[in-house]
Amino acid sequence: MITVNALSEVAALMGDPARAAMLQLMMDGRAHTASDLAHVAGVTAQTASGHLARMVDANLLAARAQGRNRFYRLASGEVAHAIESLMALAGERAQPASKTAAWRRDPDLRFCRTCYDHLAGQVGMVVTDSLTRHGHLEPKGARDWALTRSGELFCQRLGVDLDGARQAGTRHFARQCLDWSERRPHISGALGAAIADTFFKKGWAERLRRGRTVRLTDSGRRALGSHFDTSV
Amino acid sequence: MITVNALSEVAALMGDPARAAMLQLMMDGRAHTASDLAHVAGVTAQTASGHLARMVDANLLAARAQGRNRFYRLASGEVAHAIESLMALAGERAQPASKTAAWRRDPDLRFCRTCYDHLAGQVGMVVTDSLTRHGHLEPKGARDWALTRSGELFCQRLGVDLDGARQAGTRHFARQCLDWSERRPHISGALGAAIADTFFKKGWAERLRRGRTVRLTDSGRRALGSHFDTSV
DNA sequence: CCAATAGTTCGGTCACGGCCGAATTATCAT
DNA sequence: ATGATAATTCGGCCGTGACCGAACTATTGG
Numbered sequence: 001m002i003t004v005n006a007l008s009e010v011a012a013l014m015g016d017p018a019r020a021a022m023l024q025l026m027m028d029g030r031a032h033t034a035s036d037l038a039h040v041a042g043v044t045a046q047t048a049s050g051h052l053a054r055m056v057d058a059n060l061l062a063a064r065a066q067g068r069n070r071f072y073r074l075a076s077g078e079v080a081h082a083i084e085s086l087m088a089l090a091g092e093r094a095q096p097a098s099k100t101a102a103w104r105r106d107p108d109l110r111f112c113r114t115c116y117d118h119l120a121g122q123v124g125m126v127v128t129d130s131l132t133r134h135g136h137l138e139p140k141g142a143r144d145w146a147l148t149r150s151g152e153l154f155c156q157r158l159g160v161d162l163d164g165a166r167q168a169g170t171r172h173f174a175r176q177c178l179d180w181s182e183r184r185p186h187i188s189g190a191l192g193a194a195i196a197d198t199f200f201k202k203g204w205a206e207r208l209r210r211g212r213t214v215r216l217t218d219s220g221r222r223a224l225g226s227h228f229d230t231s232v
Numbered sequence: 233m234i235t236v237n238a239l240s241e242v243a244a245l246m247g248d249p250a251r252a253a254m255l256q257l258m259m260d261g262r263a264h265t266a267s268d269l270a271h272v273a274g275v276t277a278q279t280a281s282g283h284l285a286r287m288v289d290a291n292l293l294a295a296r297a298q299g300r301n302r303f304y305r306l307a308s309g310e311v312a313h314a315i316e317s318l319m320a321l322a323g324e325r326a327q328p329a330s331k332t333a334a335w336r337r338d339p340d341l342r343f344c345r346t347c348y349d350h351l352a353g354q355v356g357m358v359v360t361d362s363l364t365r366h367g368h369l370e371p372k373g374a375r376d377w378a379l380t381r382s383g384e385l386f387c388q389r390l391g392v393d394l395d396g397a398r399q400a401g402t403r404h405f406a407r408q409c410l411d412w413s414e415r416r417p418h419i420s421g422a423l424g425a426a427i428a429d430t431f432f433k434k435g436w437a438e439r440l441r442r443g444r445t446v447r448l449t450d451s452g453r454r455a456l457g458s459h460f461d462t463s464v
Numbered sequence: 465c466c467a468a469t470a471g472t473t474c475g476g477t478c479a480c481g482g483c484c485g486a487a488t489t490a491t492c493a494t
Numbered sequence: 495a496t497g498a499t500a501a502t503t504c505g506g507c508c509g510t511g512a513c514c515g516a517a518c519t520a521t522t523g524g
Contacts, residue, residue: 005349005425006322007315008252015244016482017237024239034501047483049502060321068491068500082321083239085314089292090238117237193237248512266471279513281472300470300521 013058014086018043019051021117023060023074023083031064031071040115042172042189112205113212115177118192119199122232123216123224127195128186130228137174137187145174147191155191158198158227165194245290246318250275251283253349255292255306255315263296263303272347274404274421344437344446347409350424351431354464355448355456359427360418362460369406369419377406379423387423390430390459397426 014020018041025032025040038048052072055061062075074080112123119127131137136151147155155162166173177188187195199205204220207213216224216232224230246252250273257264257272270280284304287293294307306312344355351359363369368383379387387394398405409420419427431437436452439445448456448464456462 005249005252007256007319008247008249010318010322011243011245011252012247013243015240015247017240018482020237020240020243035499043482044484045501046485046503050482053502070501078317078321082314082317085310085317086242087239089310089314090242250512267469275512276514277471278473278515282512285472302471 010058010060010082013055013060014083016051017041018047019055022048022051022055022072023079024117026061026072026074027080027083029074029080031073033069033071035069037072039177040188042175108215109213112214112216114196114207114214115186115188115212118177118186118188118196119205119214120177120186121214123205123214124186125184126224126230126232127228130230131187139176140174144172144189145176145187145191147174155195158195159202160191160194160198162191162194165190242290242292242314245287245292246315248283249273250279251287254280254283254287254304256319256349258293258304258306259312259315261306261312263305265301265303267301269304271409274407340445340447344448346428346439346446347418347420350409350418350420350428351437351446352409352418353446355437355446356418357416358456358462358464359460362462363419371408372406376404376421377408377419377423379406387427390427391434392423392426392430394423394426397422 014023021041022037025037034048034052035045037052038045041048041051043051052061052063056063056072059075060079061072064071064073074083110121112119112121114120115124118124128137131151131154132145134150134154136148136154137145138148140146152162172189174187174191175189176185177192186192196205199220200207202219202223203217204223206215206217208215221232224232246255253273254269257269266280266284267277269284270277273280273283275283284293284295288295288304291307292311293304296303296305306315342353344351344353346352347356350356360369363383363386364377366382366386368380368386369377370380372378384394404421406419406423407421408417409424418424428437431452432439434451434455435449436455438447438449440447453464456464
C-alpha cells in the first residue's frame with residue numbers, strides 16, 4: 001500500500017463538511033451511534049454509513065457494535081489533536097474532551113446549549129417556535145423546514161448571514177433536529193448554525209468555557225422578547 | 233463572514249493533492265517561487281496560481297513579491313504544526329524545518345536526494361536514463377513521459393505499485409522534472425513517487441534524518457547494477 | 465525597444481465524489 | 495411470527511472544483 005500523498009488523503013477526509021461535523025461531535029471523546037452522527041451531519045443514514053466506513057478504514061475512527069447500534073469514536077488522541085490544530089487555524093475554539101457523564105442532568109444545559117453548532121434546549125425551542133408561529137418556517141418533507149419569504153426578511157433584519165449559510169456545500173439548509181431535553185424538533189442545519197452565530201456575535205449568548213452549555217446574556221433575554229416575542 | 237464549518241474548510245484546502253504537495257515543500261520553512269511550487273505539485277502555473285491565491289486567502293500562506301517572482305511560505309508555525317499532526321496520523325515523518333542555506337554544495341545531496349517525493353540527483357538520473365534507454369519510457373508532450381508496455385512489465389517485476397500511482401487523483405502520472413544538479417529531467421509525478429517508494433521499501437535507499445539527502449545502501453548499489461544495468 | 469520569463473485572469477471541459485432512493489441484513493420488541 | 499428500528503450495500507444522479515489553453519500584465523536583461 002503505497003502512500004503517494006499521505007497528507008492530502010487524511011486532510012481530504014476531514015475536508016468534507018459532513019465528515020467534519022461528525023468528527024467535531026466526536027471531539028467530546030464519547031462514542032456516538034451512526035444515526036446520531038448522520039443527524040449532526042445533516043445527511044441520510046446511507047450517506048453517513050459510507051463516510052464512517054471510510055474514516056474507519058483510514059484509522060481515524062474506531063467502531064464498536066452493540067446490539068443493533070454501532071458506536072463510533074475517534075481512534076486516538078492523535079486524531080483529536082490533529083483536529084484541534086486545524087480548528088485553531090480557523091480561529092475556532094475546540095472544546096476539550098471532558099468525560100462528564102452527569103451532563104444529562106444539568107439544568108443550565110437543558111436551558112440553553114449548542115447542539116454541535118446550533119442552539120438547543122429551551123432557548124433553541126423558543127427560537128424555533130417563534131419562527132414557525134409567525135410563518136417564517138414551514139415544515140417541508142419529513143425532516144426539513146422551508147424558509148418562507150417572510151422568514152427571509154426576518155433573518156435579514158436580524159443580521160443572519162443567509163448567503164453564507166446557503167453556500168455551505170451540500171449540507172441541509174434548514175433541518176429538523178430532535179431536541180433531547182424538549183423532545184421536539186428545533187432548527188438546525190446551515191440556517192440553524194447561522195442563527196446561532198448571530199446570537200453569539202450580537203452578544204446575546206456566550207459559550208461557557210467547557211462543554212456545550214450556553215449562557216443567555218441580559219441583552220439576549222431582551223432580544224428574545226423584542227424579536228421572538230417570548231419571555232424566558 | 234460566518235464560519236459555518238471552519239474545520240472542513242481548512243482541511244479541504246490541505247486535502248487536495250496539488251496543494252498538499254506545495255505545503256509539504258514549504259514545510260522546510262523557506263519561501264518558494266510559484267514556479268517551484270507548481271513544479272512539485274505537477275500542475276501548470278495557472279493552476280498553481282489559483283491554489284496559492286486560495287491558501288493566501290485562508291491565511292495558510294504568506295506571499296512576498298520580489299522582482300518578477302513571488303515567494304510563498306507557510307503563514308505561521310501553527311500552520312506547520314497542523315500539517316505535521318496530520319502527517320503523523322498517516323504515519324509519515326515530517327522533516328523538521330532546517331534552514332541550512334549551504335545545502336546546494338553538499339556532494340551527498342548531489343548524489344542522491346528526494347525531490348519532494350521522488351528520487352533526484354545522480355541516482356534519480358541513472359534510473360530515468362535506464363528506463364528511457366530500454367524503451368520503458370518515451371517522451372510525451374513537452375513535460376511528460378509515457379510508460380510503454382515494456383515499462384509496465386518492468387515496473388511490475390520491480391514491485392512498483394502502478395495501481396496506487398494511477399489512482400493519485402489528477403496528479404500527473406509520469407512528469408519530467410528538471411534536476412537542478414544534473415540539469416536534465418528525471419522522472420517525477422505519481423510514477424516517480426511510486427518508484428522512490430519501492431527503493432525505500434526494498435531497503436535500496438534510506439532517507440537521512442534531516443533534509444533531503446538519501447543514502448544508497450549496498451543492496452541499492454547492487455540493484456542499480458542488476459535492474460538498471462548501471463554502476464555508480 | 466524587444467524578447468524572455470514569472471505570474472495571473474478568464475473561460476470552458478470533465479471527472480471525482482457526495483448525495484439519495486431502494487433494497488437487504490441484523491437486532492429488538494411484542 | 496410480525497413489525498419496527500439500526501445499519502449497510504448498490505445504483506444512478508448531479509454539482510463542485512481541479513485542470514488546462516489562451517490571453518494578458520509586469521519585470522528583467524540584452
